[in-house]
Amino acid sequence: MRYMMIIHHDDEAMAKAPPKELWAEYAAFNEALNKAGAGFSGGLRLSPGKQGTVVRTRSGKTDVLDGPYADTREQLAGYFFIDVDDIEQAVEWANRCPSSKYGAIEIRPIVEQNAR
Amino acid sequence: MGDAARQAAERVARDSYGRLVAFLAARTRDVAGAEDALAEAFASALKSWPEDGVPDNPDAWLLTVARRRQTDAMRRRQTRTAGEVHIQLMTEELEEASANPDVIPDRRLALMFACAHPDIEAGLRAPLILQTILGLTAIDIAAAFLIPPATMGQRLVRAKARIKDAGIPFAVPEREQLASRLDAVLEAIYAAYSKGWAEIGDVAAERLADEAIWLGRLVVSLLPDEPEAKGMLALMLYAEARRQARRDTDGAYVPLEAQDIELWDEPQIIAAETLLRDANRSGPTGRYQIEAAIQSAHVARRVTGRPNWDAVVALYDVLLGLTRSPVALLNRAAALAETDGPAAALASLDAIADDRRMANYQPYWAARGHLAARAGRKDQAHEALTLAIGLSTDDAVRHYLIGQRAKLQDG
Numbered sequence: 030m031r032y033m034m035i036i037h038h039d040d041e042a043m044a045k046a047p048p049k050e051l052w053a054e055y056a057a058f059n060e061a062l063n064k065a066g067a068g069f070s071g072g073l074r075l076s077p078g079k080q081g082t083v084v085r086t087r088s089g090k091t092d093v094l095d096g097p098y099a100d101t102r103e104q105l106a107g108y109f110f111i112d113v114d115d116i117e118q119a120v121e122w123a124n125r126c127p128s129s130k131y132g133a134i135e136i137r138p139i140v141e142q143n144a145r
Numbered sequence: 146m147g148d149a150a151r152q153a154a155e156r157v158a159r160d161s162y163g164r165l166v167a168f169l170a171a172r173t174r175d176v177a178g179a180e181d182a183l184a185e186a187f188a189s190a191l192k193s194w195p196e197d198g199v200p201d202n203p204d205a206w207l208l209t210v211a212r213r214r215q216t217d218a219m220r221r222r223q224t225r226t227a228g229e230v231h232i233q234l235m236t237e238e239l240e241e242a243s244a245n246p247d248v249i250p251d252r253r254l255a256l257m258f259a260c261a262h263p264d265i266e267a268g269l270r271a272p273l274i275l276q277t278i279l280g281l282t283a284i285d286i287a288a289a290f291l292i293p294p295a296t297m298g299q300r301l302v303r304a305k306a307r308i309k310d311a312g313i314p315f316a317v318p319e320r321e322q323l324a325s326r327l328d329a330v331l332e333a334i335y336a337a338y339s340k341g342w343a344e345i346g347d348v349a350a351e352r353l354a355d356e357a358i359w360l361g362r363l364v365v366s367l368l369p370d371e372p373e374a375k376g377m378l379a380l381m382l383y384a385e386a387r388r389q390a391r392r393d394t395d396g397a398y399v400p401l402e403a404q405d406i407e408l409w410d411e412p413q414i415i416a417a418e419t420l421l422r423d424a425n426r427s428g429p430t431g432r433y434q435i436e437a438a439i440q441s442a443h444v445a446r447r448v449t450g451r452p453n454w455d456a457v458v459a460l461y462d463v464l465l466g467l468t469r470s471p472v473a474l475l476n477r478a479a480a481l482a483e484t485d486g487p488a489a490a491l492a493s494l495d496a497i498a499d500d501r502r503m504a505n506y507q508p509y510w511a512a513r514g515h516l517a518a519r520a521g522r523k524d525q526a527h528e529a530l531t532l533a534i535g536l537s538t539d540d541a542v543r544h545y546l547i548g549q550r551a552k553l554q555d556g
């Protein structure tokens with residue numbers, strides 16, 4: 030089953046994280062992801078939420094809203110993909126992700142087109 | 146007084162929970178129904194014991210209340226079938242048992258065999274045994290098995306429905322089937338222990354290790370003639386004896402060869418040695434006895450100052466012949482490095498290099514990294530250690546490996 034692993038960072042915890050160590054851990058984690066197989070893809074990092082733009086279309090009228098969109102302390106920071114047998118293995122990959130210490134990893138199964 | 150009653154209820158819950166569930170569910174095969182009935186009995190106990198005092202025989206008291214609730218529930222449901230005779234039979238059986246509680250038959254083993262039946266998904270057998278025999282909640286179990294509690298709860302409910310609907314027997318298998326079916330029970334308990342062993346410093350996980358050992362003792366006491374049950378209990382005790390030595394005072398990971406022998410728990414090691422000797426009386430017969438023997442060879446360092454690597458390699462050869470497991474081969478390589486050198490050990494790993502299961506297996510890359518470093522192959526070591534770091538879930542292990550990788554540059 031394929032999962033999208035969504036990384037949410039807690040800004041306060043992130044600010045306290047030792048950057049050198051974190052990036053070393055991330056380099057190793059991405060290496061492991063890239064070697065893990067066809068359904069896996071290494072993490073992509075997103076720029077902070079305040080640089081984002083939100084578009085909504087309501088009754089034919091487009092509404093463009095500049096960031097910051099997320100008021101929450103936890104920011105959507107990036108994502109990666111895995112392809113594993115079950116939720117246990119997905120949780121294990123979430124635990125391996127260095128960001129799990131500074132925020133949360135949301136595990137979302139991908140709905141396959143031919144599944145239904 | 147209220148506290149005394151609560152403590153009594155907790156004590157009974159620990160000692161008798163599984164026994165009562167197994168007894169209540171044995172005839173109906175309705176594990177969930179038995180658990181509900183017993184939960185209700187415990188709730189009434191907490192209400193009435195503080196006022197009326199703790200009964201002389203708490204088990205019998207609980208059984209009587211649970212029985213009443215269970216037969217009521219059955220009467221409500223079973224009108225369409227000719228269930229009345231069945232209920233009558235159950236009632237009589239239960240009445241006899243609660244009148245004479247010393248002879249409440251112990252059906253926990255039968256319940257464990259039902260939970261570890263081939264029809265139950267392999268990964269759920271251990272959680273199911275933990276819940277039915279020990280009364281652990283889905284939340285406790287989910288924490289230890291790293292599964293969302295709601296998911297774990299649903300799966301346990303489904304597994305119990307399966308026992309009931311598929312008519313999985315509540316019975317200890319006949320002699321000729323016992324060995325293979327017992328393997329599933331032991332495997333489930335050992336899986337629970339492994340979870341509890343791997344996650345150090347995690348309260349839920351440590352409790353799980355304790356509970357698994359408790360279940361191991363229970364199986365040994367109920368099947369005293371089974372050498373593999375004793376072998377598994379010995380194996381768990383050897384591992385448990387070294388728990389304190391696996392972290393230094395700063396919480397950093399300490400590998401086996403660097404552990405301080407003073408921190409090993411001697412009484413547990415002696416208990417393990419006794420069990421293993423007892424199990425091996427007519428020669429080792431299975432993987433748990435061999436794995437326990439390997440642990441025994443490791444802790445020989447306690448007496449001789451050095452582990453007996455030749456014996457460890459020889460035992461891994463036996464284990465490999467028995468299980469054909471890549472993990473056995475991997476561990477054998479670590480021991481082989483001590484007898485034949487790291488290059489020979491690395492070469493032995495070529496046999497599993499293409500095994501897909503190894504690509505994500507953290508211990509494989511950690512072992513490759515250590516062996517390559519010792520063989521002076523820095524590039525290989527760096528690559529393997531990087532993968533091992535990326536595959537680690539435990540921070541202490543991750544930091545240890547990062548330290549090992551940093552040493553490559555210095556040396």
